[in-house]
Amino acid sequence: xxxxxxxxxxxxxxxxxxxLTLAVLAQLRQEYYGYTLRxxxxxxxxxxxxxxxxxxxxxxxxxxxxxxxxxxxxxxNKRFYRLSSDGLQIFGQLLGEWQAINxxxxxxxxxxxxxxxx
Amino acid sequence: xxxxxxxxxAVRKHLPWQRQDDIIAELWANLEAQLEDKESGLGRPLTxxxxxxxxxxxxxxxxxxxxxxxxxxxxxxAVFPTYWFVLRTVFLWxxxxxxxxxxxxxxxxxxxxxxxxxxxxxRLPVVLMTAAAWVTLIFAAVEFAATHYPGKCPAFPxxxxxxxxxxxxxxxxxxxxxxxxxxxxxxxxxxIFGFLALxxxxxxxxxxxxxxxxxxxxxxxxxxxxxxxxxxxxxWVVAVNVFxxxxxxxxxxxxxxxxxxxxxxxxxSAFGLIPLGILLAVPNHAWVTLKHPxxxxxxxxxxxxxxxxxxxxxxxxxxxxxxxxxxxxAGRAALDAWRKRVAARR
Numbered sequence: 149x150x151x152x153x154x155x156x157x158x159x160x161x162x163x164x165x166x167x168l169t170l171a172v173l174a175q176l177r178q179e180y181y182g183y184t185l186r187x188x189x190x191x192x193x194x195x196x197x198x199x200x201x202x203x204x205x206x207x208x209x210x211x212x213x214x215x216x217x218x219x220x221x222x223x224x225n226k227r228f229y230r231l232s233s234d235g236l237q238i239f240g241q242l243l244g245e246w247q248a249i250n251x252x253x254x255x256x257x258x259x260x261x262x263x264x265x266x
Numbered sequence: 267x268x269x270x271x272x273x274x275x276a277v278r279k280h281l282p283w284q285r286q287d288d289i290i291a292e293l294w295a296n297l298e299a300q301l302e303d304k305e306s307g308l309g310r311p312l313t314x315x316x317x318x319x320x321x322x323x324x325x326x327x328x329x330x331x332x333x334x335x336x337x338x339x340x341x342x343x344a345v346f347p348t349y350w351f352v353l354r355t356v357f358l359w360x361x362x363x364x365x366x367x368x369x370x371x372x373x374x375x376x377x378x379x380x381x382x383x384x385x386x387x388x389r390l391p392v393v394l395m396t397a398a399a400w401v402t403l404i405f406a407a408v409e410f411a412a413t414h415y416p417g418k419c420p421a422f423p424x425x426x427x428x429x430x431x432x433x434x435x436x437x438x439x440x441x442x443x444x445x446x447x448x449x450x451x452x453x454x455x456x457x458i459f460g461f462l463a464l465x466x467x468x469x470x471x472x473x474x475x476x477x478x479x480x481x482x483x484x485x486x487x488x489x490x491x492x493x494x495x496x497x498x499x500x501x502w503v504v505a506v507n508v509f510x511x512x513x514x515x516x517x518x519x520x521x522x523x524x525x526x527x528x529x530x531x532x533x534x535s536a537f538g539l540i541p542l543g544i545l546l547a548v549p550n551h552a553w554v555t556l557k558h559p560x561x562x563x564x565x566x567x568x569x570x571x572x573x574x575x576x577x578x579x580x581x582x583x584x585x586x587x588x589x590x591x592x593x594x595x596a597g598r599a600a601l602d603a604w605r606k607r608v609a610a611r612r
Contacts (some may be wrong), residue, residue, distance in 0.1 A: 183295075183296040184299075185434045199325040224298065227291075
């Protein structure tokens with residue numbers, strides 16, 4: 149990997165990190181277990197590695213944003229996650245922040261596209 | 267699937283023991299469901315190669331397990347800037363103190379030689395590593411306390427929310443923000459006073475009172491006299507002064523008096539070491555002798571010894587200061603050159 153590619157990869161991961169949390173919180177307004185959550189996000193165009201998503205769920209739960217319970221489904225025990233009441237409140241605030249940033253970036257970018265950044 | 271079980275077993279070994287069962291049960295359920303999806307899509311079980319590719323894509327067991335651990339720092343981002351500042355300061359002072367102690371030990375030893383100098387230089391990395399280890403240990407303890415007892419620990423200096431701009435230190439002399447270029451009048455004054463100092467220096471042999479004041483009247487009656495090496499020393503000091511005045515004059519004529527004087531200071535410091543070295547090389551440290559040793563040795567021998575010992579120690583201190591100044595100037599010049607090179611690249 150060249151220096152530029154490495155730099156891009158680091159910046160890309162940095163950019164994705166916060167977005168993934170928001171996406172996970174958004175998706176967990178409905179109940180999912182790890183694998184189906186990953187599939188649901190992928191269907192919306194957001195691929196997340198297993199090794200990123202599953203620990204993220206644990207962290208968000210430890211922070212009180214998610215609730216979980218073990219339940220049997222298809223003869224297999226699975227851990228289902230959903231937003232907690234605190235999580236719902238913070239999700240609303242983050243969504244407002246996200247939309248403000250998005251609007252500001254859109255306004256800053258003007259007509260710029262990935263192919264034409266000038 | 268045996269490969270998946272082996273994979274999870276490897277992940278388990280790197281998980282925090284209190285949560286191992288819970289995490290592995292969840293991972294197993296998720297990965298099993300994913301495997302079933304893959305196999306039903308293919309209509310057959312995964313081959314060993316496909317299963318290996320799949321697990322490889324999930325990541326090495328240790329890396330997967332590490333994601334479940336809280337982020338841990340030996341020294342975290344809040345403390346790190348202070349740690350780095352302290353480490354650099356400790357490095358600088360450890361080097362300075364070590365250099366002074368080494369110079370004193372080498373020159374007061376039995377026989378100062380090149381081997382002793384090389385040995386002292388080879389010991390410097392060990393000294394610096396020991397200093398770095400202690401600083402790191404202390405800051406790691408601070409980080410641990412700040413992380414585990416956040417409410418009980420006082421805010422870290424430099425990272426406190428109570429910071430106000432009025433607590434900033436005043437501008438340093440010579441800093442970029444407050445450094446004005448030297449004026450033309452200043453450069454002319456340097457040359458004029460340089461010449462006057464040179465004339466004063468040249469008049470001293472004929473008129474010792476210019477240096478000693480009224481004390482010069484006692485010189486003929488004194489039982490002591492200076493060793494001939496002082497004449498050599500004197501002319502070298504004159505040469506250093508001539509060199510400085512010449513440099514300043516050339517600067518003035520060429521209109522380059524505003525330029526930094528780093529090179530001049532380095533050359534002058536190096537040049538200044540020559541007369542000091544000549545003095546140090548005097549046999550038996552006899553810088554002052556008796557005019558009539560046969561008559562005065564018993565009476566003034568002790569005093570003579572004390573005078574020569576005092577000169578020896580003074581000489582050692584002056585040499586140490588000159589060497590350190592030289593190292594400091596050379597280091598600063600190298601740093602400036604490096605900064606300019608980096609800035610030019612950007």
